[in-house]
Amino acid sequence: MATELQLQQQKLPASFLLGHVAPVLSLDSRDWMLASGSEDKTCRIWDLRTDKVHKAITGFDSPVATTTFTPADGHTIYVGSGTKIHTFDLRMESLVLNSATQSTRVYDGAEDEINQIQVNHRATCLAACDDAGDVRVLDLKTHKWMRKFDRTHDNIAMTVQFVPRKDLQALSGGMDKLVVAWDFYKGRATQLIETDTPQVDVAQSKQLFNPPFVHSIAAHPSGTRMAVGLGDGSVQFLHTSTDLPTAPLEESMAALEVTASKKSKKKAASSGKGTDGWLIGGRLSDAHASPIATIEYAGFNPGWLVTSSGNGSIAIWEDGTARKMQGRIAVYHL
Numbered sequence: 001m002a003t004e005l006q007l008q009q010q011k012l013p014a015s016f017l018l019g020h021v022a023p024v025l026s027l028d029s030r031d032w033m034l035a036s037g038s039e040d041k042t043c044r045i046w047d048l049r050t051d052k053v054h055k056a057i058t059g060f061d062s063p064v065a066t067t068t069f070t071p072a073d074g075h076t077i078y079v080g081s082g083t084k085i086h087t088f089d090l091r092m093e094s095l096v097l098n099s100a101t102q103s104t105r106v107y108d109g110a111e112d113e114i115n116q117i118q119v120n121h122r123a124t125c126l127a128a129c130d131d132a133g134d135v136r137v138l139d140l141k142t143h144k145w146m147r148k149f150d151r152t153h154d155n156i157a158m159t160v161q162f163v164p165r166k167d168l169q170a171l172s173g174g175m176d177k178l179v180v181a182w183d184f185y186k187g188r189a190t191q192l193i194e195t196d197t198p199q200v201d202v203a204q205s206k207q208l209f210n211p212p213f214v215h216s217i218a219a220h221p222s223g224t225r226m227a228v229g230l231g232d233g234s235v236q237f238l239h240t241s242t243d244l245p246t247a248p249l250e251e252s253m254a255a256l257e258v259t260a261s262k263k264s265k266k267k268a269a270s271s272g273k274g275t276d277g278w279l280i281g282g283r284l285s286d287a288h289a290s291p292i293a294t295i296e297y298a299g300f301n302p303g304w305l306v307t308s309s310g311n312g313s314i315a316i317w318e319d320g321t322a323r324k325m326q327g328r329i330a331v332y333h334l
Helices: 004-009 204-209 250-255 262-267
Strands: 024-030 033-038 043-047 052-058 064-069 076-081 084-089 096-098 105-108 114-119 125-130 135-139 157-162 169-174 178-183 188-194 214-219 225-230 235-239 279-284 292-297 304-309 313-318 328-333
Touching (some): 033 064, 033 076, 076 114, 125 169, 157 214, 169 214, 178 214
Parallel strands (some): 114 157, 214 292
Antiparallel strands (some): 024 033, 033 043, 043 052, 084 105, 114 125, 157 169, 178 188, 214 225, 235 279, 292 304, 313 328
């Protein structure tokens, strides 16, 4: 494996895709396509083979906060804007698509602004989270929302991720400093994990100015581990009982053990300490100096974890050692 120095010395290819006239809020990719949503109320589909716009989707009433391709095919994209989710068929010949007239379907029903949408691996369900703190699930076969679940987040729900290989299980996170595990088949939250717990390596002053709000969650393709990007610049790892980190640091693990709060006991069926729930792994306290904006397991190498921050830095981590609070391969500043 390349060392950090070797990677930083490589002249990595870079592309600058110019087209949006306001900040970009979301990205998603599939094969040669990259979808971007922006505050300029447009979504653009880029051809990464040519670094040019393939499609532009306009006509939205609100900023495009989230986009996601479906695993079912290579031509359907879901776009979240305001309280609505639009579906588009990218096989349409038009270079510019209008959301008002060329959406194949429009789903409404969110109580507040939608922050993230995601389709599960079998493309049977779509999950959405919003500013009201709600997490909802859309049945893509019947095109109807599943019954509304009890609101568990006390504040904005920022992110939601399906658990790979688990059609109806997901994790959500929000500005209440909670990660919530959901079982949509059971129709309820099954576990609450607090991120606002004392950490041995996180300075109190850092958490004071940048609380550990949950901004982004990444799901490993195995479905047995998750990485949570927090507002204090740290990464919290979660894992199942079948995917324990190798050679864990006992002192750190003890410090990172989450104790269920009174709220957790009332609302969740599991405290997270049993074999049926998510277990608390290590925490990368020095991942970034400012809040983590996004976190992803690299599609080209699931052993790599990629994090980005509001200060314009991108870091690449080796997953195995990162879970033991080490393992940064490279960092790049934009």
